Amino acid sequence: MEVTSPPLSPPTSKIKFQNHFPSTRESPPLSPTPHSTFPSSSSPSILSMAAGSHISRLPLFLFFLSFISFFLLYNNFHPPPLTSPLRHSSDTSRDLSTSSTSSSLLLPSSPSVSVRHVLFGIASSSRSIIHRIPLISLWWDPSVRLFVFVDSPPRTRSKRRIEENRFPFPVLVSANASHFPYTFKRGLRSGIRVARIVKELIERTDISKKEVRWIVLGDDDTVFIPTNLLETLDKYDWRQWHYIGSRSEMWSQNNDHGFDMAYGGGGIAISLPLAKVLARNIDTCIKRYHYLFGSDGRISACLAELGVQLTHEPGFHQIDMHGDISGLLSSHPLNPLVSLHHFDQVDPIFPFLNRSASVAHLMSSVMRDPRRALQKTVCYDRSRNRTVSIAWGYSISVFEGNKLLLDLLAVDKTFWPWVRGSNGEEIYMFNTRGSRRRDKCKDPAVFYLKNIISSGSGDKTRIESTYSRYMPGWCLWTASVKNLRLISVRSQRLERFKDKPLRRHCCDVLPSSTEYKMKVDIRECKEGELVAMYT
Secondary structure, eight states: OOOOOOOSSOOOOOOOOOOOSOOOOOOOOSSOOTTOOOOOTTSOOHHHHHHHTOGGGHHHHHHHHHHHHHHHHHHHHSOOOOSOOSOOHHHHHHHHHTOSSOOGGGSOOOOOOOGGGEEEEEEOOTTTHHHHHHHHHTTOOTTSEEEEEESSOOBOTTOOBOOGGGOSSOEEEOOOOTTSOOOOTTOOTHHHHHHTHHHHHHHHSOGGGTTOOEEEEEETTOEEOHHHHHHHHTTSOTTSOOEEEOOOSBHHHHHHHOTTOOOGGGOEEEEHHHHHHHHHHHHHHHHHTTTOOSHHHHHHHHHHHTTOOOEEOTTOOOOOEEEOOHHHHTTBOSSOOOEEOOGGGBOOSSTTSOHHHHHHHHHHHHTTSGGGTTBEEEEEETTTTEEEEEETTTEEEEEESOOOHHHHHSEEOOEEESSOSSTTTTOBSSOEESOTTSOGGGSOEEEEEEEEEEESOGGGOEEEEEEEEOSOTTSOOOHHHHTOOEEEEEEEOOOOOTTSOOOOOEEEEOOOSOSSEEEEEEEOOOTTOOOSSOO
């Protein structure tokens, strides 16, 4: 299928300005020319009159002639002012419409992005795809347009070919990329094949009939939150060139592979016009950048040559970490959660469940209220001198005493770096607090999501989530924290508006007659309200 492609450079907006000054006129002669018309000989001329009767008037005549010449010169170099200095909007738009280059500023605003406007390209392999179906199915449904690319036809352990009807979504075998050079030592050549997924999506699918506006790339172990992804993309004009994603959490990874690169596991979003241009040029870029490690580096390099840089969106998460990532999940920024990655490289995010069950448990809350997922809300129980830090849909930490909000916004360092033993291994791209080798009894009491129920519909949906205690039982706690077992959180389904800036919500600890259970209400903060125990 032949796809009509846009020009190789991003469209520029040109506005044709009207010249408010009349064109320069031809200068009148400063002295009479042979073709100039003067009075005929039958008429008494000024010269003859002056010579014949009033010869003394010659100076007056010369003055008059000089004045006329000066007037003509002044008019030539100083045009008269416009008769209509103020122009009507209808005139302006008529002038703009005659411009030879259309301006994107004049186009009507694009309607909101919906799921039909996004085409996913997921990188997998014949060995891993069969095991990734449950993970992909957590966020995919038939309304999501998705193609999974593998290196060869999937087979079972007994090397029997798996029939296509075993997969709920289309699985395509990537084109042969063995002829491209790859020189990164100890790297994987699959980086070349995966880098070409954009090209294959453009060439092998009928983009024009699918209303596609965005191409989104990810790995088979990437979990997307479609609602938040769509709202994030909706901030940008898909008709322009956009390259959106996030860096690694690790400084060392970014230093090795690039700070201006969207990491593929966290997800890469490319607007369709840019994706078409990238598809036409990716093969030549792959040949030039044979020394890079992965697919995302090759894509980033090619986009850099096209003059496009990364737009960083904090909601995309590469998760270049090992071990317990609860500290990271409990300190998510205000930006909506868009993606998570590397679940098979970290501990189960719920300590009482295995990896797959943990992800499914988290997604049960995410799908109820995706915009509020992992959003941090802090409130204070002044009567019992406690600080309550909520990562909605995941966990709650209860501290003894007064903890300032700024200290709680830093990420609790519960995890290990992706690569150990290298310089800068403990340098992260965000503020951290705490230490992995600390006394667990000095940690806050942690409560993990137990269940969630909702009532109502739309923006009137009320949600109640319950969190149960999970902490070592041998620690000596004060009575206010020691006996606390359950926390119930009530909230309303969060709605975001495109032009409204993000603001953290507030919460209230409700009065309780028992020390075993706490009730919390999440609400919008009042105007000028501070999140602090004492103000």
